Amino acid sequence: MYTFIRRVRRIVLFTLLAALLPAVGNAQAIASNFQELRFRVEPGDTIYITDRSNRETAAEIVELSRSALTVRISGEPRALAEQDVRRIRQRLPDPLWTGALIGVGIGAGLGTAVASISDSCSSDGGAACWAPVVAYASISAGVGLGIDALIKGRKVIYEAPDSKVARWLLSPMVSGTTKGALIRVLF
Numbered sequence: 001m002y003t004f005i006r007r008v009r010r011i012v013l014f015t016l017l018a019a020l021l022p023a024v025g026n027a028q029a030i031a032s033n034f035q036e037l038r039f040r041v042e043p044g045d046t047i048y049i050t051d052r053s054n055r056e057t058a059a060e061i062v063e064l065s066r067s068a069l070t071v072r073i074s075g076e077p078r079a080l081a082e083q084d085v086r087r088i089r090q091r092l093p094d095p096l097w098t099g100a101l102i103g104v105g106i107g108a109g110l111g112t113a114v115a116s117i118s119d120s121c122s123s124d125g126g127a128a129c130w131a132p133v134v135a136y137a138s139i140s141a142g143v144g145l146g147i148d149a150l151i152k153g154r155k156v157i158y159e160a161p162d163s164k165v166a167r168w169l170l171s172p173m174v175s176g177t178t179k180g181a182l183i184r185v186l187f
Contacts, residue, residue, distance in 0.1 A: 011108070031158040034082050035066050040157050041090065047071070048154055049080070050087040088158035094151040103144025104137045111136030 031037040041047065043061050049071065050056045059071035059078075069080045111133035115121045121129040 030156055032161050034064060034069060034158075037069075037088070037158045038064050038066075045090065047157075048089040049085055050089075051084060052086055054086070056089075082160070085158070086160050087156060089154040090157050091152045092155045092157075094148050094153065096145055096148045099144035099146075099148025099151075100141045101144070103140035103142070106144075107137035107140025108133055110140070 031040055041061055041064065043063060045061045047059055047061060048056050049059050057073055059073045061069070062072055062077060063070040067082055069082075069085065071078055071080065114132040114136065115129045118129075118132070121132075
């Protein structure tokens with residue numbers, strides 16, 4: 001029976017570690033021009049536009065062409081050229097599977113803890129050991145799924161190529177008597 005509990009604990013530990021590792025996603029890259037942005041949004045979508053003076057405004061898309069974006073801000077239509085826009089963000093939902101996976105890991109851990117302290121699991125084994133693990137994992141997966149369904153965040157969907165913030169470069173500096181590093185900050 002002890003080996004069964006050790007096996008369940010290993011499975012739960014593996015599940016928790018897998019849930020905590022960064023997932024490889026197939027997220028779309030951030031658009032760098034209005035041509036690419038046309039595949040990400042459509043008329044009627046609400047977006048958050050950051051202009052060249054770093055002021056963010058909520059707007060509704062009216063029309064988007066290769067070089068211009070027509071939006072409605074406070075009921076007034078406004079045409080924006082690509083060079084007027086620094087960043088566009090949109091409220092997008094969080095992937096549901098992440099919450100379910102985290103919920104399964106937490107629930108399986110709780111279920112294993114309950115099963116390991118249960119007298120019936122240590123004496124009988126079988127369903128008495130698996131039932132709490134499956135029950136807690138199922139309930140927690142549902143809770144995690146529900147929480148993820150409620151989460152929406154503003155994600156960057158467009159960023160002008162020249163609006164990147166500062167970046168730095170590090171390069172070695174070696175001469176006859178000097179050794180060091182050269183750090184360059186680019187704006």
